[in-house]
Amino acid sequence: MGAAQVVRIESESEAINMEGWSKERTLLRKLVKEEGTKVADVARELGDSRSLVSLYINGKYAENEELREKVRNYLRRVGMWEDESTRENAAPFDPIVSSDELPFVETNDVKRMRYVLKKAATKLKFGIIAGDPGLGKTETLKKYIAANPGTAIYIRCKSTHTVKSLLQELADALGLPDTGSANQLTRRIVKQLKRTPYFLIFDEADLLKTADKYEALRDIYDEAGNIGVALVGNLALAEMFLDFAEMRPELKRLADRAPFHQRLQGPTREEVEQLIERVNLTPPARKLMIQIALNPRKGGLRNCVEILDVLLDMTKGQPITEEMVLDIGQINLNANA
Template structure:
């Protein structure tokens, strides 16, 4: 089923059309029998329940009468109660709660210790565990105390220093040595906690050495390196084999490997999302599996589905199709 069809199911299906679809697909009723009861042709009802035939009050009334006869149509009182219940569900991913997971607590511990003790801190974990979101929260709750730099695979030593200089409000012209001196002078005058997100993308030892030089020469700052598990491999697992990395690792007494959310934490995130049991199970599986994108992919899928459904029920089929589209888009 294409994305447009899934959107149509969520936004355009009337209650009558939805119940007829359920009757055929889930209850095993034959379209021929349903069509006879409604006084319509088999092809008309087939197109109707699949969203390819326009709604009409005549068809909806016939469907309501039929559904009432077989006990599938709720009375108005029950329907209003259902709408009231639906109103309590969230309608946007912006309303999803920020869960204080154990990983968030681990990250906050490293950031706090590295900042206050003026040491290096290292946080490493699979993609999609909320590292960047936690950093954003840290920046908001510690305004004016930290400088955030997002690392790129294209960074050279000089371009990394230029980005740091820009973040500090300094001119970014000159050689790498000139930039380093300018940055160190500014940090001695106004110390900041330096946070480098996606630091695993730097890869080469000379870039990490450039950061260590700034740390050593400033003498009054903390530094946090946050990235994927490759960061832990470099500085926690194999640093002893590479002296140029060990010099930085020795300055990093605070480090954590993130474990990913627990099932209970994901269920807490989904508490006010209107999901069928099957859809909830699928979303939890996605969030717990880093190979399927983990928590990040889970939230991205919910973002699309909540925009589509606006608090109405999200089905297993919707999760499957939007999840597949999301994985393909990020492949």
């Protein structure tokens, strides 16, 4: 059903008669002209050229069912389209009021991580997982440990770790005394692991940086002979052990023991939409939250969740606007700069 109205384009040099326009064309024009969505962004989402989209929203490009379907699907994704049958049969929208209610989405990255963790643990090898900050690596590790109780030891690496302090932390996690030299700690840890094997998970392992710390972990792995080890961190970890290890023999020794590895790709738009499906966001705010989650330079998925945590606490289920997302997002980025 069309919208019978006449509007003027920006130059006011001609009038556009929208009588008989499809719902798809009318809503897409509104999204661009009234809500500020860029034609280039629409074109990228539709897989068409900017000139085609511009002609289409100005009524100068003939419609066909294939184009209308692409536009409908895009409008659904940005919250601008609601089917009549869906509206009649849908349950009332029940917005969440706390970030604790956000679902844990089984993203492709979660599956990639789970694959490496399972293989490294069962095949008794090193596994390496690397990805941008904010992709949910630590949360996925927590889920894995909860699903495999009593089988794994989790260590969060720090930039201040020395070889000895890293070994002390591992000894403490194993319930062992953390006194003595690095060699004594290593012997104590190996002896314990031979008695009771654990899967060792080192989160933020890129912060260890120097080869002597990775060599200490390789020594424990080699001497115990019955454990798997996972190194999880930012992309610097992949550069060290997957890209440039050939040039550094001390790193290649560990890389040769790591047949299971994954570089994380970040969430897809569909995965982010699943995450925020029950958040009461206005269409522009929803679009902005998706942009934040998909862009590591804007903090990625982690920043998206942190912003929602603040805004859900503020709004208690009331609508969240684009301005609110911008305000809290800027504060959050400055705080983490």
